[in-house]
Amino acid sequence: MKMKYLKNVVTLDLNSDKCTSCGICLDVCPREVLADKAGQIVIKNRDACIECGACALNCPFSAIKVRAGVGCAAALIKASLTGGEATCGCSEGTCC
Amino acid sequence: MAFQKIDMETVSCCGAVPMQNIIADAPYIIGRLPVTGGEVPLVSTKLTWRDHGGTIKARWDINRMNYLVQPGLYGVGNPTPDSPVLVSANYKMSFDYLRRELSGIDAWILVIDTKGVNVWCAAGKGTFGTEEIVNRIALVNLAGIVAHKNIIVPQLGAPGVSAHQVKQRSGFRVLYGPVRASDLPAFLRSGMRATPAMRNVNFNLIDRLVLTPVELVAVIKPLSITALLLLIIQVAGLLTVTWDMVYPYLGAVLVGAVAVPALLPLIPGRSFAWKGWLVGVIWALLVVWFKGWQWDGLPGILQTAGYIGILPAISAYLALNFTGASTYTSLSGVQKEMKAAIPCMIAVFCLGVAALGVGAIVK
Numbered sequence: 001m002k003m004k005y006l007k008n009v010v011t012l013d014l015n016s017d018k019c020t021s022c023g024i025c026l027d028v029c030p031r032e033v034l035a036d037k038a039g040q041i042v043i044k045n046r047d048a049c050i051e052c053g054a055c056a057l058n059c060p061f062s063a064i065k066v067r068a069g070v071g072c073a074a075a076l077i078k079a080s081l082t083g084g085e086a087t088c089g090c091s092e093g094t095c096c
Numbered sequence: 097m098a099f100q101k102i103d104m105e106t107v108s109c110c111g112a113v114p115m116q117n118i119i120a121d122a123p124y125i126i127g128r129l130p131v132t133g134g135e136v137p138l139v140s141t142k143l144t145w146r147d148h149g150g151t152i153k154a155r156w157d158i159n160r161m162n163y164l165v166q167p168g169l170y171g172v173g174n175p176t177p178d179s180p181v182l183v184s185a186n187y188k189m190s191f192d193y194l195r196r197e198l199s200g201i202d203a204w205i206l207v208i209d210t211k212g213v214n215v216w217c218a219a220g221k222g223t224f225g226t227e228e229i230v231n232r233i234a235l236v237n238l239a240g241i242v243a244h245k246n247i248i249v250p251q252l253g254a255p256g257v258s259a260h261q262v263k264q265r266s267g268f269r270v271l272y273g274p275v276r277a278s279d280l281p282a283f284l285r286s287g288m289r290a291t292p293a294m295r296n297v298n299f300n301l302i303d304r305l306v307l308t309p310v311e312l313v314a315v316i317k318p319l320s321i322t323a324l325l326l327l328i329i330q331v332a333g334l335l336t337v338t339w340d341m342v343y344p345y346l347g348a349v350l351v352g353a354v355a356v357p358a359l360l361p362l363i364p365g366r367s368f369a370w371k372g373w374l375v376g377v378i379w380a381l382l383v384v385w386f387k388g389w390q391w392d393g394l395p396g397i398l399q400t401a402g403y404i405g406i407l408p409a410i411s412a413y414l415a416l417n418f419t420g421a422s423t424y425t426s427l428s429g430v431q432k433e434m435k436a437a438i439p440c441m442i443a444v445f446c447l448g449v450a451a452l453g454v455g456a457i458v459k
Contacts, residue, residue, distance in 0.1 A: 030251065
């Protein structure tokens with residue numbers, strides 16, 4: 001079962017003028033958000049995007065923009081309380 | 097083989113430059129392969145009880161932040177200069193899940209320093225990233241050991257890795273491998289082609305359940321403090337604490353930390369806080385029903401209102417915290433949800449506490 005999160009919140013933006021349809025974004029997306037439609041990359045399933053930023057970082061032509069970050073309430077709450085950066089993984093400041 | 101603690105100098109978190117290619121003995125190292133300029137440890141593809149024990153502990157948040165493998169180049173099988181190079185995080189669980197899939201395969205494993213954090217979370221932070229891969233390739237002298245120019249990076253590392261920049265800076269081409277290590281043998285057999293199924297992230301019941309212990313452990317600390325406070329109150333003779341008083345709250349915690357993650361797709365609605373609140377309301381109503389309260393008198397009504405305010409708010413908060421463990425939430429979505437949910441939670445929680453307080457006085 002494919003679970004869906006909130007609708008119409010994602011910041012993903014694809015600039016078709018810069019895109020060369022090389023397809024690296026299709027390889028890195030873990031959510032099948034993008035698709036190759038007759039040789040043109042399109043956003044097929046915007047609401048499935050988790051804003052991981054893989055496509056934007058791997059696009060050699062800077063054709064994709066997305067505000068990447070963690071979809072993690074605990075990290076965001078902690079960041080807003082401590083003024084730090086919201087990251088997952090290293091909790092309790094044990095790491096760096 | 098004697099277990100030797102990994103030299104902390106070489107794997108320390110910040111700053112220290114790891115020594116090149118000197119990898120200390122570890123229980124999973126079963127041999128050493130001489131290569132140009134040193135030797136590469138060969139690792140077993142069989143997990144032992146010790147490895148499984150470590151995984152279970154990490155799942156329960158025991159030693160999870162210090163469960164690591166020394167970064168460097170390793171091998172499985174009989175790697176040759178033509179064997180593929182697989183990149184891994186240095187979280188021991190990531191490393192174990194990779195090597196156990198490689199029986200009968202000859203390959204190199206390039207373990208990069210992610211401070212003991214798994215691939216996905218480290219990629220989000222950028223520690224599983226372009227910089228570390230480029231540096232590690234140079235440190236282990238990869239170009240002097242393999243005859244090709246490809247490295248296979250787990251796809252979930254892509255949020256931290258820029259393939260074209262790695263190529264530009266190291267000469268090595270990044271091939272994104274499957275999401276799950278279990279698909280690696282098929283990926284390698286098919287000439288490094290990932291099927292769409294290999295590129296997708298699952299989040300099934302088992303995926304979710306293995307994550308719930310960490311959520312539970314996270315609430316054990318506040319629960320222990322609460323238990324201690326109750327004990328003090330009890331001993332001081334201020335109040336007789338009974339199971340009857342405690343179980344509604346304990347249940348609300350379990351609802352948020354275990355039941356909601358397990359039942360996630362079955363609970364209507366998309367917001368995690370909403371899902372937690374909804375199941376929390378059902379729990380609160382059950383509690384009211386178990387207690388067989390009267391609805392006509394004011395004290396009864398106030399206590400009922402108190403539980404319906406407090407218990408779902410606890411569940412909702414814990415369910416909201418599961419957004420980080422899930423695989424399908426986005427930053428923008430969680431921010432939107434928090435903006436709406438957190439003030440509501442605080443409001444109903446406070447109203448609930450007020451109702452219970454007034455109820456106790458009226459009684």
